[in-house]
Amino acid sequence: MISIVLDVVGGALLLIGLVLLTISLVGVLRLPDTYSQLHAQGLAAGPGVVAILASSIATEDATIITFALLAIAFVALTSPVAGHAIARAAHRRGNRDARGTGSRSAGEGE
């Protein structure tokens, strides 16, 4: 019984992860500016990957689940830093978003 529940939950998490990755890809291709694309990228690099890794509970293998949990922890720590680095670089280059906000002279605030 538990095995069936884990299979269903794992399958659902895998489906959610794949849907999020697909939406993220569409967003990166559709959106016009760096900042907005970072939101779409964050959807894949954060919850998308986490959902796919979490679907490993369906394997019922302690080793695989442990590795997946470790990977989730590392993703949770590194994904925001990567997004921040790109956004900061865009801001310092004076990139504007679609509404025209976000420009700044180089070196300001340092």
Next chain:
Amino acid sequence: MPAMLLRVVVLTSIYLLALTSLHPGDVLVGLVLSTLVLVVSRRVRPRQPPPSTLPLGRRLAGVPALLGGTLVDLAVGTWRTAACLVGRGPASAGLVEVPIPRGGEVSAAAWGVRVGFVPDTVVVELDEERGRMLLHVLDASDPEAVVAAQLHSYERRQRRVFP
């Protein structure tokens, strides 16, 4: 000292989990490596005086609220972002400056990671010395509401662990 020991234990645990081994030799190597990493990192970057005198036990008691709250923020932010990307796109996205309490580097870094992990907010600049964080949000039509939500989230989720 207890915080240092806790860090050594956590790093060693991660090392052993990655090895999937509890062999005494691996435990010893893990302890030595963790201690070395911590000692070297403290020498490379001198430690600032702790901003808070909260006892470690009280801070650890706030971890479930921090993790649970971040998961709730993640779910809500994921839903908003996905709905926005599938729909008409971000019509009112923009930059919002959020004042943050001057709690030191660790507090600011924790704030940045917590907020940056949620897809509907991107941390653009984080300046703990001036006490400000520049965010790009999908809905910047009401900047004051964004600031209030961020400060409320800090009070409820983070303040007990990383004040």
